[in-house]
Amino acid sequence: MSSHPSIPLALTQGDPAGIGPDITLAAWLRRDELELLPFLFLGDTTVLRERAAQLGLNVPLQEADPATACEIFRDALPILQIDAGRAVVAGEPHVETARGTIAAIEMGVSLSMRGKTSAIVTNPIAKSVLYDAGFGFPGHTEFLADLATRATGKPHMPVMLLAGPKLRAIPVTIHIPLRDVPQVLTSDLIAETCRITDHDLRTRFGIAKPRLAVAGLNPHAGENGALGKEDDEIVRPAIDVLRAEGIDAFGPLPADTMFHDEARRRYDVAICMYHDQALIPAKALGFDDSVNVTLGLPFVRTSPDHGTAFGIAGKGIAKEDSLVAALRLASAISGKTGNNT
Numbered sequence: 001m002s003s004h005p006s007i008p009l010a011l012t013q014g015d016p017a018g019i020g021p022d023i024t025l026a027a028w029l030r031r032d033e034l035e036l037l038p039f040l041f042l043g044d045t046t047v048l049r050e051r052a053a054q055l056g057l058n059v060p061l062q063e064a065d066p067a068t069a070c071e072i073f074r075d076a077l078p079i080l081q082i083d084a085g086r087a088v089v090a091g092e093p094h095v096e097t098a099r100g101t102i103a104a105i106e107m108g109v110s111l112s113m114r115g116k117t118s119a120i121v122t123n124p125i126a127k128s129v130l131y132d133a134g135f136g137f138p139g140h141t142e143f144l145a146d147l148a149t150r151a152t153g154k155p156h157m158p159v160m161l162l163a164g165p166k167l168r169a170i171p172v173t174i175h176i177p178l179r180d181v182p183q184v185l186t187s188d189l190i191a192e193t194c195r196i197t198d199h200d201l202r203t204r205f206g207i208a209k210p211r212l213a214v215a216g217l218n219p220h221a222g223e224n225g226a227l228g229k230e231d232d233e234i235v236r237p238a239i240d241v242l243r244a245e246g247i248d249a250f251g252p253l254p255a256d257t258m259f260h261d262e263a264r265r266r267y268d269v270a271i272c273m274y275h276d277q278a279l280i281p282a283k284a285l286g287f288d289d290s291v292n293v294t295l296g297l298p299f300v301r302t303s304p305d306h307g308t309a310f311g312i313a314g315k316g317i318a319k320e321d322s323l324v325a326a327l328r329l330a331s332a333i334s335g336k337t338g339n340n341t
């Protein structure tokens, strides 16, 4: 539980045509049963009102700010108004909503950096919608790091962690084309990703000596170079450096055999070389209860692991479980200082 019980979490609206409004409303309705700490929704009141009506949900909405949100939360869903930019139809994304989607993220970071909210929890964005509007970042992860860097004047390298009850997994390279992975992957990038992971698992997650299982890039971790040289030339040197620093990293491990039940007992986090190597096992083992956490930032950011799911927005079948897990995890780790300032 957070050590800031009087400070709300900031919950961004995400893409208003996606399932963000649905799961936000559903999470608020279960606030007592799940003992959720208060959150302040950063988004458009009209969108939430219309979605609640569409879903047949009775959710009182009340405009609020960080100072009033906690008091309001018991009786109404507190909202800091950020216009969606146009009328929103569930399941029909529109480029004109991009500005409001981005503004909510910026507001969440600003509030969290100033200690007005205890953490930022982000509802899903549709990356292609933001790209069409000229958004210059691959996703939240990279945008948040840029906002943190601008706010502190110091560089912040973000690390994406998928955290679930059965697996924690990190992609070293994140939102890049698969064909670019071998060029972008360096020993320095792997080592720095592992340092940030080791630091944040200690400070935020309370793991005294994290065990980092490092995956190879190629089939069978390269099979002694016969199936690719990166495992011996890039991954292994990074592990050697980390071990010399006292970090419990080991590998490179063949990725196909490191995610079964017995193998997962041997480590606290899997360090993977590219997006799908980490996110496929993470979502296969815990789509409903895994959380996307950004490490390496001077504030806590969590998110559900899923996307905007336009096909089911407004239909009453979107599950709020991953958002609830994200709210819970943000509450749990926001009181612990990560010292990433």
Ligand SMILES: NC(=O)C1=CN([C@@H]2O[C@H](COP(=O)(O)OP(=O)(O)OC[C@H]3O[C@@H](n4cnc5c(N)ncnc54)[C@H](O)[C@@H]3O)[C@@H](O)[C@H]2O)C=CC1
Pocket: 019, 023, 123, 124, 125, 126, 127, 128, 140, 292, 303, 304, 305, 306, 307, 308, 309, 310, 311, 312, 317, 318, 319, 320, 321, 322
């Ligand atoms: N953190 C974020 O902002 C994320 C954003 N995205 C974005 O979301 C958009 C759609 O991505 P997709 O690959 O289609 O993934 P998706 O997660 O939106 O949907 C994949 C499948 O899971 C279902 N699903 C997702 N969330 C669900 C929930 N809460 N309850 C029930 N069913 C659920 C969907 O209906 C669909 O069948 C893309 O633009 C992508 O960039 C994807 C992942 C994370």
Ligand SMILES: NCC(=O)COP(=O)(O)O
Pocket: 125, 138, 139, 140, 141, 142, 279, 292, 303
């Ligand atoms: N597949 C994970 C994902 O796309 C989430 O990215 P981000 O928006 O949290 O950077």
